[in-house]
Amino acid sequence: MDVSVTLFGGLRHFLPAGSSFNKCSIKIDDGSRLEALLRLLPIPPEKKFIVIINDQKVSREDYAEITINGDDEVVLLPPIKGG
Amino acid sequence: MAWQKQILRVNLTTGSCDIEPLNMEWAEAYLGSRGLGTKYLYEEMDPAADALSAENKIIFATGPLTGTMASTGGRYTVVTKGALTGAIACSNSGGKFGGELKMAGYDLLIIEGVSEKPVYLHIEDDKVELCDASEIWGQTVWATEDLLAAKYRDPLMRFAGIGQAGETLCRYACVVNDKHRAAGRSGVGAVMGSKNLKTIAVRGTKGVRAKDPKAFYKIVNEVNARMTDREEMSRDGTLAMIDVTNGFGSLPTNNNRSVRFEGANKLNPEAMHTPNENGHTNIVTNGACFGCTIGCGRICKIDPTHFSVKDRPEYHGASGGLEYETAYALGSACGVDDIDAATFAGFICNEYGMDPISLGGTIAAAMELYDIGAIDDSVTGGIKVEFGSAEALCQIAELTGKGEGFGADIAMGSKRLCEKYGHPDLSMTVKGQEFAAYDGRSMQGMGLAYATSNRGACHLRADPYGHDFETTDIAGKAQVVAESQRDVAFLDSSGLCLFPGGCGWGLEDYRTLVDAACESDWNAERMTETGERIWVLEKLYNLKAGLGKKDDSLPKRILEEPADVGTGKGLVCRLDEMLPEYYQLNGWDAEGVPTAETLERLNLN
Ligand code: SF4
Numbered sequence: 001m002d003v004s005v006t007l008f009g010g011l012r013h014f015l016p017a018g019s020s021f022n023k024c025s026i027k028i029d030d031g032s033r034l035e036a037l038l039r040l041l042p043i044p045p046e047k048k049f050i051v052i053i054n055d056q057k058v059s060r061e062d063y064a065e066i067t068i069n070g071d072d073e074v075v076l077l078p079p080i081k082g083g
Numbered sequence: 084m085a086w087q088k089q090i091l092r093v094n095l096t097t098g099s100c101d102i103e104p105l106n107m108e109w110a111e112a113y114l115g116s117r118g119l120g121t122k123y124l125y126e127e128m129d130p131a132a133d134a135l136s137a138e139n140k141i142i143f144a145t146g147p148l149t150g151t152m153a154s155t156g157g158r159y160t161v162v163t164k165g166a167l168t169g170a171i172a173c174s175n176s177g178g179k180f181g182g183e184l185k186m187a188g189y190d191l192l193i194i195e196g197v198s199e200k201p202v203y204l205h206i207e208d209d210k211v212e213l214c215d216a217s218e219i220w221g222q223t224v225w226a227t228e229d230l231l232a233a234k235y236r237d238p239l240m241r242f243a244g245i246g247q248a249g250e251t252l253c254r255y256a257c258v259v260n261d262k263h264r265a266a267g268r269s270g271v272g273a274v275m276g277s278k279n280l281k282t283i284a285v286r287g288t289k290g291v292r293a294k295d296p297k298a299f300y301k302i303v304n305e306v307n308a309r310m311t312d313r314e315e316m317s318r319d320g321t322l323a324m325i326d327v328t329n330g331f332g333s334l335p336t337n338n339n340r341s342v343r344f345e346g347a348n349k350l351n352p353e354a355m356h357t358p359n360e361n362g363h364t365n366i367v368t369n370g371a372c373f374g375c376t377i378g379c380g381r382i383c384k385i386d387p388t389h390f391s392v393k394d395r396p397e398y399h400g401a402s403g404g405l406e407y408e409t410a411y412a413l414g415s416a417c418g419v420d421d422i423d424a425a426t427f428a429g430f431i432c433n434e435y436g437m438d439p440i441s442l443g444g445t446i447a448a449a450m451e452l453y454d455i456g457a458i459d460d461s462v463t464g465g466i467k468v469e470f471g472s473a474e475a476l477c478q479i480a481e482l483t484g485k486g487e488g489f490g491a492d493i494a495m496g497s498k499r500l501c502e503k504y505g506h507p508d509l510s511m512t513v514k515g516q517e518f519a520a521y522d523g524r525s526m527q528g529m530g531l532a533y534a535t536s537n538r539g540a541c542h543l544r545a546d547p548y549g550h551d552f553e554t555t556d557i558a559g560k561a562q563v564v565a566e567s568q569r570d571v572a573f574l575d576s577s578g579l580c581l582f583p584g585g586c587g588w589g590l591e592d593y594r595t596l597v598d599a600a601c602e603s604d605w606n607a608e609r610m611t612e613t614g615e616r617i618w619v620l621e622k623l624y625n626l627k628a629g630l631g632k633k634d635d636s637l638p639k640r641i642l643e644e645p646a647d648v649g650t651g652k653g654l655v656c657r658l659d660e661m662l663p664e665y666y667q668l669n670g671w672d673a674e675g676v677p678t679a680e681t682l683e684r685l686n687l688n
Contacts, residue, residue, distance in 0.1 A: 008330050057554070057650045077552065079548070079549050080324060080327060
């Protein structure tokens, strides 16, 4: 199935080739976990980010537990400071 | 060293300009800039005096690192009693003015009294004079700078002054330096206007000396090497935040009726970098303040065919463009998704000398008043003040800058405006100052930071960002806010910018620089204690000014109306649960008054 993933701020520079400005569609197997989806994004391991699925913030400990559905809106935010 | 150990005192009533030694005991206890300026103000004026009276003083304060080769070392702070808030005002600015003032030989410039006629201050090192300003009074910030630059013919002369908004005592008039950098918040420009002081022209040739220049040079390079994460800040500026808060659900929209703005993608970095249908690109380049190796400033142009500037070539050039805060205040807060209109309103703020956050926040409140029928066309002079109206935004911005028509109402600020028209709850303010670009429901720590900020609602008095983006659970928020308020007070007092903190620097990097530049030992413990001393002194100033626990609060909307979408959907700000813990962690009593032990610990009694 295809899942829509949005990468905000500087994270957008790690979108797979051919993506739009900050969005991409990632193909994953049905029943895949969030952890597997994140592994498919070429984000360097030192880059920190926050994951939001359907407006709900996901804790890091739950990455391996959460199952992704085809209509999920997955958003990754960099933890930047304000100005 | 690093301090110049001199202050310049200008009395506008008598016309005297005196150079005095800096009180080094105070410099050792309050460092510089925000902290030291506050100490002088606290000691020299009655905090209960009216902000616009002759009793108020206005202090331009540099930090020990201002004018040095440390990256971002160009900052200065304007400290005074705020015309908008009646609280301590300390507005920080970058650009090149601060470094020039320091190089002229002064840590602080203290202005007191009121001039009978409009004047400007001309400083060239030790040569200081008050000059007749009748030719520039009534001019914009930009025209004033052009006229005086032509007169003095020195390309390195720097200016900090007011436009018509300061002259007409707009409550959130700011002090603009270098045409588009500003000591923006709390109405410091109105105080300058009340003193009949139009601008300060400064040229300095003395340089600034660190205690051990060779060791300092080495440390500057070491610390610069740790600024590893600045590319994004150079490319997108603070505007990068708009996608983050919009995605998270903490971007105040339509006067905080919502926390997400549909039109955010028309104001974000992509919109700024992408040519529009006419082939016009908003951003021209980035810009940097004195000695800055980040360069987060946006230098932008308005599409010359846009309604706001059509047939007005004077606005077709490049100038300071949208930062995150302006994109919120002149964009989402008013429901406006027109990047050219928001850029134009931002230009007007710089030209006339107004704080764009307060202007946008006040227009947003007016839009809600108009929406519910509390004001109508008879009040607005026929302007359809509707959420989303780019035309209304641009028209009102200009009227406010000039203090004309409905602009005179908007110049009062959102609190006074909403009170005047019978709906005080619609003012999104703390201590009379308009919110910055974060909603205190989905970002609970920011809610507490706004409520307790000594200068009124502010996003730069604490650093709850990381914790807030991590969780909406309030456990630990009071501690994060209390501790970061001390850290920020110290950093603001150094003469450096806060933004390297988002580009790879930690507190230790700032401390190392201060320690390398200044006499005596600036260890981590002293850094924290100094930050706390500054924070508590600001609090004491406010208590003497008549503010109290009732002012450490938030608008009803944030406390009672749940956020509509996003990660904080269904939440209100749980301020009443966080505030007692925050007071306790600070060593303050249940009314928010520092206890005798706390004052003694900080040498404040
Ligand atoms: S980071 Fe931005 S605001 Fe700070 S000193 Fe540099 S250009 Fe100025």
